[in-house]
Amino acid sequence: MPDDSSADHEATQPFGVAPRTTDGSEQPEVGNKVGDGDGADGDDMEQSRELPPPPLPPRPSLHVPSSRPPASGSFRLSKRTSRPQLLSQPTTALSVADVHTQGRGENATATSSSASRAVSRKHSASHSGRFLGNSDSGGEDSASVISYAPTLDARLDGESLLGDVPAEATTPAWRALSAQIERDNPFETVPPESDVATLQIQHEFDEIGSVDAHGSNEETLLEAWKTKLKHFFILSASGKPIYSRHGDDQLISNYIGIAQTIISFYQGADDPLRGFTAGGARFVMLSKGPLNLVAVSRLGESDAQLRTQLESLYMQILSTLTLPSMEKMFSNRPSTDLRRPLQGTDVLLDGLADGFTRGSPSTLLSALECLRLRKTHRRAINDTLLRVRSPNLLYGLIVAAGRLVSVVRPKKHSLHPGDLHLIFNMLFEAGSVRAGGGENWIPLCLPGFNNTGYLYMYVSFFSTSERDGSGPHERPAATGGKDDELAIVLISAQKEGFYELRKMRDDLVEQLENNGSMDVIKSAIRKGHASCSDIVPGTVLRHFLYKSRGNVQFTMPSFEPYFHGLGHRRKLMSLYQTLHESIHSRTAHLKVQHCVGRDATALAWETPLFELYCVAGPQATRASLAQGANRIVQWIRREEERVFIIGGAVF
Amino acid sequence: MAARMQQGGRPGGARFAQFKLVLLGESAVGKSSLVLRFVKDQFDDYRESTIGAAFLTQTIALDDQTTVKFEIWDTAGQERYKSLAPMYYRNANCAVVVYDITQASSLDKAKSWVKELQRQANENIIIALAGNKADLVAEQPDKRAVQTADAEAYARESNLLFFETSAKTAENVKELFTAIAKKLPIEQASQRGMRGPAGRPGGVDLGNRQEAGGAAGGPGGCNC
Numbered sequence: 001m002p003d004d005s006s007a008d009h010e011a012t013q014p015f016g017v018a019p020r021t022t023d024g025s026e027q028p029e030v031g032n033k034v035g036d037g038d039g040a041d042g043d044d045m046e047q048s049r050e051l052p053p054p055p056l057p058p059r060p061s062l063h064v065p066s067s068r069p070p071a072s073g074s075f076r077l078s079k080r081t082s083r084p085q086l087l088s089q090p091t092t093a094l095s096v097a098d099v100h101t102q103g104r105g106e107n108a109t110a111t112s113s114s115a116s117r118a119v120s121r122k123h124s125a126s127h128s129g130r131f132l133g134n135s136d137s138g139g140e141d142s143a144s145v146i147s148y149a150p151t152l153d154a155r156l157d158g159e160s161l162l163g164d165v166p167a168e169a170t171t172p173a174w175r176a177l178s179a180q181i182e183r184d185n186p187f188e189t190v191p192p193e194s195d196v197a198t199l200q201i202q203h204e205f206d207e208i209g210s211v212d213a214h215g216s217n218e219e220t221l222l223e224a225w226k227t228k229l230k231h232f233f234i235l236s237a238s239g240k241p242i243y244s245r246h247g248d249d250q251l252i253s254n255y256i257g258i259a260q261t262i263i264s265f266y267q268g269a270d271d272p273l274r275g276f277t278a279g280g281a282r283f284v285m286l287s288k289g290p291l292n293l294v295a296v297s298r299l300g301e302s303d304a305q306l307r308t309q310l311e312s313l314y315m316q317i318l319s320t321l322t323l324p325s326m327e328k329m330f331s332n333r334p335s336t337d338l339r340r341p342l343q344g345t346d347v348l349l350d351g352l353a354d355g356f357t358r359g360s361p362s363t364l365l366s367a368l369e370c371l372r373l374r375k376t377h378r379r380a381i382n383d384t385l386l387r388v389r390s391p392n393l394l395y396g397l398i399v400a401a402g403r404l405v406s407v408v409r410p411k412k413h414s415l416h417p418g419d420l421h422l423i424f425n426m427l428f429e430a431g432s433v434r435a436g437g438g439e440n441w442i443p444l445c446l447p448g449f450n451n452t453g454y455l456y457m458y459v460s461f462f463s464t465s466e467r468d469g470s471g472p473h474e475r476p477a478a479t480g481g482k483d484d485e486l487a488i489v490l491i492s493a494q495k496e497g498f499y500e501l502r503k504m505r506d507d508l509v510e511q512l513e514n515n516g517s518m519d520v521i522k523s524a525i526r527k528g529h530a531s532c533s534d535i536v537p538g539t540v541l542r543h544f545l546y547k548s549r550g551n552v553q554f555t556m557p558s559f560e561p562y563f564h565g566l567g568h569r570r571k572l573m574s575l576y577q578t579l580h581e582s583i584h585s586r587t588a589h590l591k592v593q594h595c596v597g598r599d600a601t602a603l604a605w606e607t608p609l610f611e612l613y614c615v616a617g618p619q620a621t622r623a624s625l626a627q628g629a630n631r632i633v634q635w636i637r638r639e640e641e642r643v644f645i646i647g648g649a650v651f
Numbered sequence: 652m653a654a655r656m657q658q659g660g661r662p663g664g665a666r667f668a669q670f671k672l673v674l675l676g677e678s679a680v681g682k683s684s685l686v687l688r689f690v691k692d693q694f695d696d697y698r699e700s701t702i703g704a705a706f707l708t709q710t711i712a713l714d715d716q717t718t719v720k721f722e723i724w725d726t727a728g729q730e731r732y733k734s735l736a737p738m739y740y741r742n743a744n745c746a747v748v749v750y751d752i753t754q755a756s757s758l759d760k761a762k763s764w765v766k767e768l769q770r771q772a773n774e775n776i777i778i779a780l781a782g783n784k785a786d787l788v789a790e791q792p793d794k795r796a797v798q799t800a801d802a803e804a805y806a807r808e809s810n811l812l813f814f815e816t817s818a819k820t821a822e823n824v825k826e827l828f829t830a831i832a833k834k835l836p837i838e839q840a841s842q843r844g845m846r847g848p849a850g851r852p853g854g855v856d857l858g859n860r861q862e863a864g865g866a867a868g869g870p871g872g873c874n875c
Contacts, residue, residue: 320731343729344678344700432683432699438690438725442703443735457703496738498706 200229201570205354210248221251230357231296232313232349235260236330242291242338243313243346245353263292275303286310290330291317291338299357300574302581309356309363312418316352318447319422320345322454348422351429358566359573362424364580365547365611366417367554371403372530375641377520381406382649384517388507389651390490392497394455396504396649397489400525402428404553405486407648416448417552427459427487434461434485439505441498446491458490458501484525529558535635540620541628542600545576546636547611548644555636555643572615579604579613594622603629610636668840669720672831673740675768676749677760678728681783684818685749686725689828694819701727704739711825711832719832740768745777745831752782752815755796758805765809777834779812780805781827786817 208225211218225247233252234243239260244252263285266273275284284306286293293310301309318326320342329336356363373381385396385408395415398405402424409415426442427433433440440459445451463485488508490501512518532541535557542562547554563572575595583590583606595602601620605612614629636643674682683701687693690709705725712718724739726732740746748764750757761780768778782802788795799815806813812830816823 341731343731344702344727347699348702426702430699430702432702433705438705438707440703440705443732444703495735502706 200227201357201566203227204229204357204566208247208251211250218251221247225251229298230353231294232310232353233259233294233296234313234317234349235292235294236334236336236338237287237290237292238334239264240335240337242317242342243349245350259294260292263287263294275306282306284310286314288314289323289327290334299359299570299577301577302585304584305364305577305581308366309352312352312356312363312421313349315418315447316345316348316422316425317342318451319419319445320348322445323447323451347430347432348426351425352422355425355429359570359577361545361554361556361573361576362421364573364576365545365554367547367552368417368420369403369555370553370643370645371400371405371521371524372555372639372643373405373520373524377517378406378641378645380515381512381517381521382408384508384511384515385649386651388504388511390500390504392492392494392500393490393504394493395489395491397423397487397491398521399424399427399487399489400521401485401528404645405521407645409648409650411650413449416446419446419448422446423457423489427461427489428485433459439502443495453493454495455491455493456495456497458488458492458498458505460488460502460505462486486521486525529556531560532557536628536631539628539631540616540624541614541632542616543572544612544614544629544632546613546632548636548640549608549610551644551646553644575600575602575615576613580611583611594625601625605629665715666717666837666841667720668718668835668837669722670744670832670835670840671724671742672721672745672747673724673726673743674747674749675726675736675740675761675764676728677751677754677757680728680749680751680754680757681818682728682747682749683725685747685781685783685816685824685827686723688818688821688824690723692821694821696819700729701725703727703732704735709828711829713829713832713837717837719835719837721828721832736767737771740772740776743772743776744835745779746772747779747781747827747831748811749781749783750797750802751784752797752799752802753784753787753794758782758797758802762805765811769809775836777812777831778809779814779827779831780809782813782815783818785815785822786819789817789820 206224208221209217211221228246230245232243232245233241233256235241235256239257241249241253241256244256246252263273267287272287273285275282277283281296281298282301282303284295284297284303286295286307291314293314295306295310297306317338321329326338329338329341362369381398385398385406389396389408393408394410394413396408397420398407404420407415422444423446426444433442440457442457442459443454444457445454449455488505490504492501494500509518512521532539532543543557543559545554545556559569559572563569579593579595579602582593582595583604590604591606593604595604597618599618601616601618601622603612603614603616603622603625605614610633612629612632614625614632616625616628640646674686676682678700683698683705684694686705686707687695687698690707704727707723707725708720709723710718710720724743726736726739746764746768748761748768750761765778765780768776780802782797782799802815803813805811812827812834814823814827814830816827818824
C-alpha cells in the first residue's frame with residue numbers, strides 16, 4: 001500500500017511535493033492556506049484550523065492488496081500534457097503560472113527557497129484569498145453577492161483543502177477507497193453500470209407504495225426500494241427514524257435499525273464511522289449533534305460530495321426548527337420523535353434529495369446561477385430595489401426561473417449560498433408555495449445567517465408568460481412550469497412585517513413595470529439558456545460549467561441539444577462530479593485535467609479565479625477542447641457583468 | 652394598496668366592504684383546498700402542506716348592490732406554527748375552522764381553535780365550522796367519523812355557522828363563504844368607509860392603517 005501511494009503522489013505532483021502522508025505535514029499546510037485568506041473570512045476557517053480532526057487509525061480489516069493498479073495511464077498522461085498546452089495559449093491571461101508569479105513576488109522571503117509545486121499550490125491558494133479580499137475592499141461594485149466570499153469558498157472548495165476529512169486521506173483504507181471511487185474513469189470502466197443507472201433513473205422518483213395490511217406486498221416493495229440509486233436517511237442519535245427518501249417506516253425500519261447499530265458501534269469506540277462501500281453502493285455518514293444522517297449512493301459521487309448533500313439536508317432541518325429548539329427537544333427527551341415537529345417538511349427534504357439525485361450544478365459547485373442581463377438593465381433593477389426598500393427589509397431577491405435576477409442586502413450581511421439553496425428549493429422544488437397562487441408569509445431559519453432564530457419571508461410569485469392586464473394577484477395556479485415564473489422574495493426579521501413587505505412588493509412591481517425592467521426580465525427568462533454553439537460558434541464543446549469563485553456564482557449553457565432527458569443529464573452530471581472531485585480531492589493537486597472516454601471527452605480547469613468544466617463529444621481532440629475552454633474564458637471575461645451579479649444592491 | 656382600495660369604489664348606492672378571514676384547523680384537513688376552490692375554483696388531488704401561511708383575496712357579490720372582499724389568511728396546520736396563529740387571527744373579522752369528517756381527532760382540534768378564538772380574537776368575530784371531505788363519505792359512508800348531528804349541535808351551542816363541505820366537489824364551499832359574508836357588519840363597514848379608523852372590533856380597513864404602520868416602521872403598525 002505505501003508503495004502504491006507514493007507512486008500516486010509522484011504521478012499527480014510531478015514537481016516533487018512533500019507527500020501529505022502524515023498528520024504533521026498536513027497541519028502546517030492547511031494553516032498556510034488559511035492564513036492568507038484574510039478579509040472577511042475568519043470564523044469558519046478559524047474553526048477548521050482549530051479543530052483538526054483526529055486521525056483515523058488504519059483499519060487492518062480494510063487492507064486492500066497493494067497490487068491494485070494505479071489510476072489509468074491515459075488519465076495521468078493527460079494531466080501532465082494538457083497543462084502546458086493550456087498555459088501556452090496566448091489568450092489565457094489567468095493562467096496558473098501568472099498567479100504563481102504574483103504570489104511569489106509577494107511572499108518572496110517566506111518561500112523563495114523552494115520552487116516546488118507544493119509551494120506554488122500554496123501560493124495560488126493564498127493569492128486566491130488576497131484576490132477575494134481585494135475585491136471586497138475595492139468597493140461595492142466588485143464585492144460579490146456574498147460579501148464573505150472567501151469563507152464560502154473555503155467551505156466547499158476549501159473543503160477539500162481544509163475540510164474535516166484530511167486525516168482520512170492518510171489511512172490506507174481511505175486510499176484504497178479513493179482509488180476505487182475517485183480514480184475510475186467513468187467512460188472507460190463503467191458503461192454497463194452507468195447504463196443501468198441511466199435506465200433506473202427514469203424510475204428513481206417513483207413512489208414506493210406502503211405495505212398493505214397483511215404485508216403480502218412487502219417483498220415486491222422491498223425489491224423496488226432496493227433498485228433506487230440513492231437513499232437518504234435521517235435518524236436521531238437514539239435510533240428513531242426521522243426521514244427517509246424512499247419507503248415508509250414499516251418497510252425500512254429494519255434498515256434504520258441496522259444503520260443505527262453500525263453507527264453507534266463506531267461512536268461507542270470513539271471512532272465515528274464516516275463511510276464504507278458495500279455492494280456497489282457508497283455509504284456516507286454524518287453525525288450532527290443529536291442527528292445521524294446517512295447517504296447511500298450508487299451514482300459514483302465522492303464522499304465529500306455526499307457529505308455536502310447531507311449537510312444541506314441538515315440545514316433544511318435547522319431551517320425548520322432552529323438549532324436551539326432542536327437541541328432543547330432532545331435534551332428534554334432524548335427519545336423525541338422529530339417527525340412531529342418536522343411534519344409537512346418532507347416535501348422540502350425530498351426536493352433537496354431529488355435535486356442531488358438528478359445532479360444539480362448549483363449544489364456541485366456550491367454556487368448560484370444568475371439570469372443573464374445587460375449591465376445597465378441590472379443596474380436599473382438594483383436601483384429600483386434600493387429606492388423601494390422598506391425599513392425592515394433584511395434581504396430582497398428577485399428570482400426568475402430558479403436563477404437570481406437581483407439581490408438587495410445590507411452591507412454587513414451577506415447571503416450564504418446554502419441558505420439561498422434552501423430558499424430556492426422551497427420556492428421551486430416543493431410545490432406548495434408556488435401552487436398556492438397567492439402570497440406567502442413563511443417563518444424560516446437561515447442557518448448560514450443565524451441558526452438560532454427565525455426570519456420571515458414574504459414570497460410573491462407571478463407567471464411571466466401571460467402578459468395582459470392581470471396583476472400578480474391573479475396569477476392562475478398550476479399553469480406553466482417553473483421556467484416562466486418570477487418570484488419576489490423579501491426577508492425581514494420582523495414577524496409582523498407582512499404588510500410592510502407587501503407594500504414594498506407592490507411598489508417594486510409598479511416601478512419595474514414603469515421603467516421597462518419587467519419586460520427585460522421576462523424576455524430574458526423566455527430566451528432561456530444560450531446553447532454552447534451560440535456562445536462559442538463552431539466549438540466542439542457540448543456543455544460547460546463555469547464557476548466564478550470570487551462571486552460564488554456559476555454559469556452554463558442549455559442542456560439542449562445534446563443532453564435531454566433525465567438519463568443524459570444525470571450522466572453529464574456524473575461526469576462533472578468526477579471532474580470536480582478530481583481537482584478538489586485531497587490527493588489530487590491538479591489544475592487541469594483532460595479526460596477521454598467512450599462517449600465523451602472532458603476538461604476540468606481550475607485557477608484561483610474560476611473553475612471550468614467542459615464536455616465535448618468522444619472524437620474531440622485535446623487541442624480543440626482546450627481551445628473551446630479558452631474561448632469560454634474569453635467570453636466570460638467579456639460578459640462577466642452580464643452573467644454574474646457583481647455587487648448587487650447594497651445598502 | 653391604495654389602488655386596490657379604489658377598485659372597490661362605491662358608484663351610486665353600491666356597498667363595498669373588505670374583511671379579514673383566517674382559516675384554522677389541524678394539518679391535512681383541507682384548509683388550502685377550500686381556499687383554492689373558493690378563490691380559483693380549482694382542486695388538486697395531491698396538495699403539499701402549506702408552508703407558513705398563504706395570503707389570498709377573493710371578492711364576492713352578495714347582491715347587485717353589495718360586494719364583499721375577503722382577505723384570506725390560509726394558515727399551516729402544523730403544531731410548530733401554532734405560536735404564529737395569533738398574528739393571523741388578531742384582527743380577523745371572521746374565521747373558518749376546518750376539520751375532516753373522516754378524522755374524529757380533527758374535530759377536537761377544531762374545538763380547541765374555536766375556544767382560542769373566542770377567548771383571544773376579536774369579540775365580534777364570526778366563526779364558521781366546516782367539516783370538509785364530504786366527498787369521501789358520499790363514496791364510502793363508513794368512512795365518516797364525525798356525525799353531522801354531533802358537529803351541528805356543537806356548532807349551535809357555540810354559536811358557529813356550520814357546513815359540511817367538499818373542496819373536491821365544491822359542495823357548500825361558496826355557500827360557506829356567502830353565509831359568513833351575510834353575517835358580517837357590511838352596513839357598518841361600508842358606511843365607515845375605507846378610510847375610517849381601523850383597529851376597532853369589526854373594523855375592516857386594512858390598507859390605510861398598514862400604510863401608516865409601514866411608514867412608522869414600528870412593529871405596532873402592522874395589523875396582521
